[in-house]
């Protein structure tokens with residue numbers, strides 16, 4: 417299956433990324449963008465291909481979007497690659513995504529290093545295949561000194577689980593006398609989340625047309641601007657990404673206060 421897909425590489429791979437950034441104010445580019453990459457299956461179905469082909473095309477698209485985001489000065493890109501709920505899918509699809517992650521994390525290391533991309537992860541390690549965990553650890557280690565964009569991949573991730581785990585870890589530290597209840601504030605609590613040391617997303621993009629957050633970064637998106645497109649993830653071009661940023665820059669981010677223009 418992979419061989420066939422590699423042979424039929426789409427134009428995505430050849431995209432030279434000469435997108436027009438006209439209309440983007442370089443001073444107001446979001447620091448952190450989060451993406452819910454939805455619509456891979458429907459994209460494939462429209463082409464009379466198996467759903468897995470859509471995931472393959474989605475992974476290719478992610479490579480392009482990382483490069484574009486980096487070129488625009490975005491510091492962090494968080495991407496929802498596999499949710500705690502995705503295990504409910506047919507075993508063949510789950511196995512394919514795991515294999516895709518394995519290959520992606522193996523083949524992209526050189527590319528990440530050339531482009532100074534630092535990889536990190538969110539989600540539960542328990543339940544992931546040993547091979548994928550090994551590749552994740554390797555990617556973390558090999559890219560840890562890079563200072564370019566952070567690609568924060570959510571794998572076996574669910575926002576509610578993340579918060580519950582953080583609460584348990586806080587409780588354990590209180591019980592062990594390492595932390596007092598009075599000391600628990602937003603900053604302290606956030607250090608127990610998978611996004612420790614990362615600012616919250618300024619912008620959350622969802623492709624595929626559905627208007628929901630699907631358990632993604634529930635704590636962190638409290639004040640994120642949301643941008644939705646009907647385009648399926650494999651069709652989420654750099655041009656569309658730029659459009660999302662242009663729209664974002666028109667938003668009035670009040671964060672509960674008054675007129676805080678972006």
Ligand code: FPP
Pocket residue numbers: 453454455456457458459467471472474475478496497498499502513516517520569624649
């Ligand atoms: C949603 O599309 C997408 C996923 C469940 C997985 C996202 C995975 C990738 C982009 C590829 C793997 C990523 C890496 C980094 C290798 P869907 O299947 O829910 O599509 P549908 O809504 O059309 O059914």
